[in-house]
Amino acid sequence: MSMADSQPASQKIGVVGGGRMGAAIAQIFAAEGFHVLLVEPNASTRAGVGARVAEICRARGQDGSAAARVTTCEEIDASLAACALVVEAAPEKLELKQEIFERLGAACGVETILATNTSVIPVGDIGARAAHQERVVGAHFWNPPYAVRLVEVVQTATTSAATVERTMALMTRVGQMPVHVKRDVPGFIGNRLQHALKREAIALVENGVCDAATVDFVIRNSFGARLGIMGTLEQSDLVGLNLTLDIHKVILNDLDRSTQPQKLLVDLVAAGKTGASVGEGFRAWSAEEKAELQGRLDKALLGAKK
Numbered sequence: 001m002s003m004a005d006s007q008p009a010s011q012k013i014g015v016v017g018g019g020r021m022g023a024a025i026a027q028i029f030a031a032e033g034f035h036v037l038l039v040e041p042n043a044s045t046r047a048g049v050g051a052r053v054a055e056i057c058r059a060r061g062q063d064g065s066a067a068a069r070v071t072t073c074e075e076i077d078a079s080l081a082a083c084a085l086v087v088e089a090a091p092e093k094l095e096l097k098q099e100i101f102e103r104l105g106a107a108c109g110v111e112t113i114l115a116t117n118t119s120v121i122p123v124g125d126i127g128a129r130a131a132h133q134e135r136v137v138g139a140h141f142w143n144p145p146y147a148v149r150l151v152e153v154v155q156t157a158t159t160s161a162a163t164v165e166r167t168m169a170l171m172t173r174v175g176q177m178p179v180h181v182k183r184d185v186p187g188f189i190g191n192r193l194q195h196a197l198k199r200e201a202i203a204l205v206e207n208g209v210c211d212a213a214t215v216d217f218v219i220r221n222s223f224g225a226r227l228g229i230m231g232t233l234e235q236s237d238l239v240g241l242n243l244t245l246d247i248h249k250v251i252l253n254d255l256d257r258s259t260q261p262q263k264l265l266v267d268l269v270a271a272g273k274t275g276a277s278v279g280e281g282f283r284a285w286s287a288e289e290k291a292e293l294q295g296r297l298d299k300a301l302l303g304a305k306k
């Protein structure tokens with residue numbers, strides 16, 4: 001029996017925002033037989049959602065039938081009422097997300113879980129104006145979500161245990177790997193770790209210790225080579241915590257502690273050097289280099305997780 005056959009009629013999923021993340025999240029649920037209603041205000045993006053979902057199906061080695069289970073509409077309305085879950089994947093702006101959650105709170109039944117895919121904004125702030133805040137939760141997917149399968153399920157001060165449980169069960173059901181984040185801290189777990197590393201990486205370049213290419217070379221060819229196999233705390237346990245303690249006594253006081261974006265980053269952005277898509281960011285990029293790296297990443301991630 002396929003997953004589609006086993007769906008109760010109410011197992012409809014809503015997605016708000018049909019950009020990079022929203023279209024991919026819609027594909028993940030549609031591929032497992034759910035009917036997805038995707039809200040996207042931009043007409044040309046909305047028109048392209050079907051093709052994008054079909055493209056992800058192909059990249060995952062699936063037939064394109066999931067695309068037929070994704071329907072689109074322009075705005076949030078009562079057609080989302082019967083959804084088991086709505087995932088918001090609109091731009092990373094607090095005001096906009098608050099308004100979306102206020103509308104979702106009014107449009108959806110009290111049983112509908114209202115989840116945000118925000119990268120770093122506290123989930124409680126996003127849901128502050130929504131009715132029935134016990135069903136508001138974070139569901140932070142990673143890009144691309146069909147290949148990097150972790151989802152951080154973030155519990156706010158008001159999220160009910162049942163909401164967390166149901167969200168985690170739905171994620172598991174579509175092949176994602178949910179973890180429960182018990183406190184609503186900005187950036188949750190993964191982005192806090194990622195940006196702690198990035199802050200130190202920028203400081204090393206800014207302080208003339210090495211260039212950007214060297215930072216990334218060191219990461220990829222030292223501890224980064226181990227990270228996919230062994231987490232950082234496992235690594236400490238394996239070598240002995242006394243070594244970590246001795247190292248921290250020497251190094252912690254010297255690590256970067258910037259509490260605002262660093263000058264190097266601010267200056268690059270101000271100069272229009274925003275990264276590979278414009279040919280320059282922390283380093284110079286040709287179009288071929290950008291395509292080669294993206295292709296190698298996609299192949300490695302999808303090859304491992306298809």
Ligand SMILES: NC(=O)c1ccc[n+]([C@@H]2O[C@H](COP(=O)([O-])OP(=O)(O)OC[C@H]3O[C@@H](n4cnc5c(N)ncnc54)[C@H](O)[C@@H]3O)[C@@H](O)[C@H]2O)c1
Binds near residue numbers: 096119
């Ligand atoms: N791109 C990533 O790597 C990534 C990873 C994890 C989480 N996120 C988070 O996911 C969210 C979406 O990111 P993205 O990269 O898909 O952005 P995106 O810009 O590709 O897509 C956002 C979409 O939302 C639409 N939109 C604008 N206003 C809207 C509204 N009022 N209602 C509904 N839709 C609206 C836009 O037209 C656009 O299509 C953000 O909160 C982001 O921080 C992004």
